[in-house]
Amino acid sequence: MKTLNFEDLIQFRKKAQADLNVRELSYAAVSEKSCGLAVGTEHIELLCCGGTGCKASSSAKIVENLKAAIEANGIAGKVDVIVTGCFGFCEKGPIVKVMPDNTFYTQVKPEDADEIVKEHVIGGRRVERLLYVDPKTQEHVSDSKHMDFYRKQKRVALRNCGFIDPENIAEYIARDGYAALSNALQNQTPEEVIDIIKKAGLRGRGGAGFPTGMKWGFARNYQAEHKYVVCNADEGDPGAFMDRSIMEGDPHSVIEAMALCGYCIGANEGLIYIRAEYPLAVHRLKIAIEQARQYGMLGKRIMGSEFDFDIEIRYGAGAFVCGEETALIHSMEGKRGEPTLKPPFPAESGYMGYPTNVNNVETLANVPIILTKGADWFASIGTEKSKGTKVFALAGKINNVGLIEVPMGTTLREIIYDIGGGVKNGKKFKAVQTGGPSGGCLTEKHLDIPIDYESLGAAGSMMGSGGMIVMDEDDCMVSVAKFYLEFTVGESCGKCTPCRIGNKRMLEILTRITEGKGTMDDIEHLKSLAATIKDTALCGLGQTSPNPVLSTIDNFYDEYVEHVKQHTCRAKQCKALLTYTVNPDKCKGCGACARNCPADAIMGDVRKPHVINPFKCIRCGMCQSRCRFDAIQIF
């Protein structure tokens, strides 16, 4: 097709908006009436989540079955099945949404497709058993707007995820896509655009929170033959998946923002550095880039202007340290991803020695909407120093696992209890870990602090990329600290001594403590080692790696002391400190434990209580998982 110029884009958008009306209107005014072809609805859309999480639960098969059922019932012209990005409510996935009545079906199975089509689409009767049940009232809730999970959320970076078909550029354009780029190219100077981003107060969402407008300004100031815009999509923080969801659900927002950045800093080349572990995101990005080229949103003379910009994809190969911008740049150059000392900052000398601006995916996804809605609108959301919203990946021992977006300044309590629905299985809340391997564990006493970059830092953690893992009374905090340190030791690039050797020594000490061989001096050694590593490591990974250890020592000192002095682990996670026994009152003598014990440590006669030989027991827990009478006790 012919590429679009500024005027064509406006016309194209009008037509695309008309096509998207079924969805837009249902969002604006939720119809409580039952809905279906029977009551005269002319066009129905079935939105099906095609994110990685739901795909793992066979959402592709659901789409296939829905299409087949529509075909079989002869209503193909009136009903469309649309694969969207992530809806966020992963706990209840796979999700199917019916428009225009906005019905939200949860945990749909491929075999439910037929019923949804026959009952709902044709008959106009909702399939009650697939609706969300409010855990407080036990009532069915048919519409996401009335679910606690969504009520306190504000979707800015995720505005199009779960709403549009990410493989169709027309739907992005209908949602004011490429309007910011078109306006900037026609009516704004690069300085004016940078000023708007500065005024909006957007800060880097990758972790450190550096002001984005200022970063663009630095890159603009250096003159060179080539300049580069890099999108950091190397989301390595275990338990965080917002960047992946944005690329899967709304790839054009990232592309548009990169082109805008290129216009501002004077770059004509963009590079997306993405993890090879994200095949679906890569696939959607490739389609989006190709479509953007076809429509003239990328390439030579964008929309008929004088500005050229194109994007290439570069693959990571599994190295956490490559999230650090200098390491990322080395990796893109085909080298080991080792960080280098700053300055020079990438803005001066980055990819191949040329000025380079690196932003993460979520940061970029905020850019187009800031420019269309204005700096004041964005700055009105959030706290004094942290503007806008933040996406968090809520996971762990929480009822509503999923991807959420809230205004900065929302409290942890609101996130965990209102949105997250509280701790799983009615257990007691113990800690929430934010900031991944660079962050820390926050406790009950931190629940009411408003979340922003500063307050999380002051509480001994950090914003990080937005992983938020909830832990309950069954989690041992010494083991959690050890878990993160194992990660850092495994991912340390080995370039600087404090990180390579210091973290290894810390891990050895923590391992000793979890095996009941630690001393009180060990705890002090941990603290002093941590302080040294923080002060002397070369890059962000090393400097922040002791945080999980320090924050658990600060907040759970008693647990460390128990491991050292009493050789006990209250969460019953540290294997070496556990004793397995059989409760003779509960044991029926069925022998299931003895048969399955890999160490032959259990003896006893049939129908008589069995006994575990503590010297042979390897504490694998097999007996407990096989016992049907709950007779295995752990001390």
Place this chain on the structure above:
Amino acid sequence: MAKAKEMKLACNVIEQVEAICDKHGNKPGELINILHEAQSLHGYLPEEMQRIIARKLNIPASKVYGVVTFYSFFTMTPKGKHPISVCLGTACYVRGSEKLLEEIKRILNIEVGETTPDGKFSLDCLRCVGACGLAPVVTIGEKVYGRLQPKDVQKILEEVDN
């Protein structure tokens, strides 16, 4: 390394690897992209293949080896027919993925990074596939298994094997 030395690559594999290097203009900057393609062609990156790539790109073999061993995605040992990856991301970890790992190790009698002698299964860990709603998660080949308990492992491995 010793094992890899004994193996000889088939002529057509060598030609294909050389073609990959040519396609990328034999530029040292393209090393990671070349390694990605070579690994997806052959399944792993034995020493001999690294030497071929080094020669084509006119860089020391030590540099190629340095890059291969730096990134966890690249492997120098062949994977099993059914590569198993246990997610040890934080969400899966707190929901018990370590116990799944122990159980798989016990049943298959291999350690992380190893392949069973019959070549059927290989075992690895990974950090977050982003299906945290299904934690704990194990992937076998392309398929994702969610909400697993140690007692489910035996059955799944038997299913896959058949």
